[in-house]
Amino acid sequence: MSRPLRSGSTRPVSVRELMAVSADGSRLHAEVHGRDGAPAVVLSHGWTCNTSFWDAQIRDLAVDHRVIAYDQRGHGTSPAVGPAGYTTGALADDLEAVLAATLEPEEKAVLVGHSMGGMTIMAAARRAGLREHAAAVLLCSTGSSRLIAESRVVPLRAGAVRTRITRAVLGARAPLGPVTPLSRRILKYATMGAGSAPDRVDTCARIVHACPRVPRVAWGHVLADLDLDEGVRELRVPTAVIAGTEDRLTPPVHARAIAAALPDCLGLTELAGLGHMTPVEAPEAVTAKIRELVTACLPVRETAEVESKEEEVA
Template identity: 65%
Template structure:
């Protein structure tokens, strides 16, 4: 079985970041950054596939999973706890703690994880370690205005409702048939297998309310457009044709702005949760990048 171990990571502001390494030392390295309201568990399919012949590094973004929310004396996220700079700081800290000096890896970001990669594009530690990048179901700006979760015509009314949904501090409650239907409508393709909807629901609904609301404010004001041209490594982009959270137009804009885009793939019938909905396609895209840029084999079958 692939080797697994935890790594103690401390970010620039002292925040503890929970990270894990799966797979044997000396194998091609892959770093996976999950999205908003998710956790390491989101990458279960990729870990099972890639850790057999890669070294896979996963971590919980701050406030998610086993990475705590940085707290001020009032017990809520303190100044700077939720910001794109904090995302970049955390990724740099994970890279520095898990990779040898100068060691290269393929860095994969889904949704807010992709935004994390873009936020770190100018950072020296990221540039030292990133051999190639995969951006899944993500965007660099205009998230609220371009999001199509609310079934209304684009405009102020839709934006207002979208903001209220994203930023709500109401608990999501237990996983129920209704909550799964709502999650699938908003974030997944209509044909997603029920067990995959259930898996996503359990992960998303475990996210703390403070984390969900704090990052929603950051996503509302996100503008990383200037960072995209700074992502000067071979970068592949994956989108879901049925993605309401980050519609395919966002991925097309990213692909056009990237200095070294090596491919744009729009997955038919797939929504926002690409790594869970289409794990084979995401795994294949990662293997293609490691084969091309780290000398790893695409298929060990």
């Protein structure tokens, strides 16, 4: 299978790639970056994206962390599945499979989810695999329900007409085609802040346009009827939330509702002027929050073991 379009020629080089096998037999491409034994971070991308969405975080964190990123089913180099394979339960199955394939038993990690990746973590909140491995969670630019009712991508007043059009947009079957100046402008309006740099808009456009049509449409239908409010209430690990104030896809009302419902919320950070693609729009802020969670929530003994090994090598 050919690899998807990437954001550039300088992608971080993984130390290992593997295929995790989900509960229904679906295969998931996963990459491991950084040193064995270093504090672990697991990255779960959003709808229409792939592992390259996290390049900035991987490049920074892999210096002193073990960073695991995977392609959601039907995205990147993870194969598409049959129509019945696109559900929030499948997202949870896939995350459990990746955690089991890349972490040692009982090993803890900071789990980071953007958009549908955050929904993946919410869907897995009651799963044994998540409770075994999650030390803390970072939810970026995501929502748990009422996505089409609250979306501001369609520039109309909230109501039945806007909701109906938004549902149609999420499930649109037309191919996205090549990246063009017009498609970049559309993507920037829908998913990014007005001040986003052209190179970051181009990065997101190339990633989104590389997503195959069938899984894009299938997951669009899932998102239209999403209800993971119970998953938020069951996410009983320390969790931080990040949102862009100008996010049209998942406006800050979602982040505020999630932060209010979480059993152990470490706070909500609203990034002024940013849109939906926060890890690309504000990579330094997102990476800093991940580092903060690692320092605060990963067991001290894991970090101590890494430092001890480094001293032995020296």
